[in-house]
Amino acid sequence: MAETLHKRKAKAINIYRKACKACGICIAFCPSKSLGTDELGYPVVANLDTCTACNLCVDRCPDLAIEIIKETDNKPEKKGDEDGKK
Amino acid sequence: MNRMYEDYYRMDRMPTIWCPGCGNGIVLNGFIEAFKNSGLDRKNTVIVSGIGCSSRSALYLDFDTIHTTHGRAISFATGIKQSRPELNVVVLTGDGDCSAIGGNHLIHAARRNIDLTVVCYNNSTYGMTNGQYSPTTPTGSITATSMYGFMESPFDLCKLVEAAGATYVARTTTFHAKMIPMMIKNALLKKGFSFVDCIAQCPTYFGRKNKMSTPADMMKWIRDSSVNKKTAETMSESELAGKFVIGEFVNKEKPELTAEYTKLVERLKLKEKEGAAYAKV
Numbered sequence: 001m002a003e004t005l006h007k008r009k010a011k012a013i014n015i016y017r018k019a020c021k022a023c024g025i026c027i028a029f030c031p032s033k034s035l036g037t038d039e040l041g042y043p044v045v046a047n048l049d050t051c052t053a054c055n056l057c058v059d060r061c062p063d064l065a066i067e068i069i070k071e072t073d074n075k076p077e078k079k080g081d082e083d084g085k086k
Numbered sequence: 087m088n089r090m091y092e093d094y095y096r097m098d099r100m101p102t103i104w105c106p107g108c109g110n111g112i113v114l115n116g117f118i119e120a121f122k123n124s125g126l127d128r129k130n131t132v133i134v135s136g137i138g139c140s141s142r143s144a145l146y147l148d149f150d151t152i153h154t155t156h157g158r159a160i161s162f163a164t165g166i167k168q169s170r171p172e173l174n175v176v177v178l179t180g181d182g183d184c185s186a187i188g189g190n191h192l193i194h195a196a197r198r199n200i201d202l203t204v205v206c207y208n209n210s211t212y213g214m215t216n217g218q219y220s221p222t223t224p225t226g227s228i229t230a231t232s233m234y235g236f237m238e239s240p241f242d243l244c245k246l247v248e249a250a251g252a253t254y255v256a257r258t259t260t261f262h263a264k265m266i267p268m269m270i271k272n273a274l275l276k277k278g279f280s281f282v283d284c285i286a287q288c289p290t291y292f293g294r295k296n297k298m299s300t301p302a303d304m305m306k307w308i309r310d311s312s313v314n315k316k317t318a319e320t321m322s323e324s325e326l327a328g329k330f331v332i333g334e335f336v337n338k339e340k341p342e343l344t345a346e347y348t349k350l351v352e353r354l355k356l357k358e359k360e361g362a363a364y365a366k367v
């Protein structure tokens with residue numbers, strides 16, 4: 001993991017691929033460019049260290065397919081069913 | 087799906103039929119967040135919608151919902167509220183549904199000041215029927231029914247309902263997604279006619295025809311076309327052409343129809359009782 005000067009804000013960025021429609025909104029507007037895209041156009045975590053946990057990607061995702069787990073959150077890092085089967 | 091609002095969705099209906107990047111999902115999630123924060127009781131709430139892509143919202147919500155006919159969501163909602171004033175009645179509607187075929191219902195509900203919360207998913211087109219122009223289509227836009235550019239002027243729905251008498255009026259956009267829950271919460275808690283205009287993207291029809299091929303392109307256009315209320319006050323009418331002014335425009339108190347009606351019924355009941363008492367003597 002790359003060394004960073006600031007403290008990491010997000011413990012995890014979860015992308016639930018079954019819910020995701022690969023619209024690209026979260027990637028286009030992430031202020032810290034923490035999200036990238038795979039060959040199918042789905043978002044992937046490009047850099048967890050730069051994520052500021054601003055939650056903008058969550059607020060703008062039409063399909064509730066992305067989730068930020070903050071360092072301060074005490075919920076589990078990912079929901080039981082791996083890729084969000086629902 | 088992330089775990090934020092699972093409780094509020096009919097999970098057996100997921101995923102939605104909405105196209106990738108459609109703004110409807112952003113507005114609907116904003117509504118759920120607003121509802122959660124409002125402290126209102128789901129058991130005491132009815133969601134009413136009309137017909138259109140946006141109006142399918144009612145199908146996805148795990149609430150008491152009623153999916154009505156095109157343009158008549160506000161009429162059904164009026165009936166529900168008049169007969170059961172204790173219910174919170176919310177209308178989730180599209181720009182076509184509430185300002186074209188249902189335009190008169192919108193105006194008169196605002197004029198009557200009946201306690202409804204109307205959320206308009208304003209994508210400036212008839213998404214469901216393949217992208218004809220609607221009363222809110224910006225001048226010059228290419229649509230299925232304006233191949234050479236829309237010649238008319240769009241409705242400013244906020245000004246319309248404000249003039250008609252609404253007690254809460256606000257506008258935001260899917261780009262400004264964090265504002266959606268704040269405004270809808272205020273609208274839900276207002277005792278009176280409330281209207282929140284949410285500028286949303288229809289990338290499939292409006293976007294593709296107007297050289298915005300991706301949902302992100304459409305949201306950039308929405309961002310670049312948005313002006314906040316304060317800045318708009320310093321701009322001329324021509325500078326404001328084609329802009330979406332965002333902010334809260336009205337937030338006031340006024341006697342509400344069903345409350346006044348209930349008072350009238352009580353008064354008449356009392357009078358009848360007094361009348362009966364006189365008759366006995």
Ligand SMILES: Cc1ncc(C[n+]2csc(CCOP(=O)(O)OP(=O)(O)O)c2C)c(N)n1
Nearest residue numbers: 138139140156180181182183211212213214
């Ligand atoms: C009485 C009637 N007239 C016309 C239609 C066809 N129709 C279905 S949806 C729609 C327009 C929907 O536009 P809007 O409310 O903006 O919803 P959107 O799909 O854009 O979210 C029309 C004209 C209909 N279903 N019923």
Ligand code: SF4
Nearest residue numbers: 020021023024026061
């Ligand atoms: S905004 Fe949501 S649906 Fe769109 S690509 Fe990102 S996670 Fe997927």
Ligand code: SF4
Nearest residue numbers: 030051052054055057
């Ligand atoms: S929370 Fe903010 S910084 Fe982190 S991925 Fe989402 S938009 Fe980017």
Ligand code: SF4
Nearest residue numbers: 104105108139213288
């Ligand atoms: S046609 Fe337009 S409004 Fe309808 S779901 Fe697709 S993007 Fe959304």
Ligand SMILES: [Mg+2]
Nearest residue numbers: 180181209211
């Ligand atoms: Mg529409």
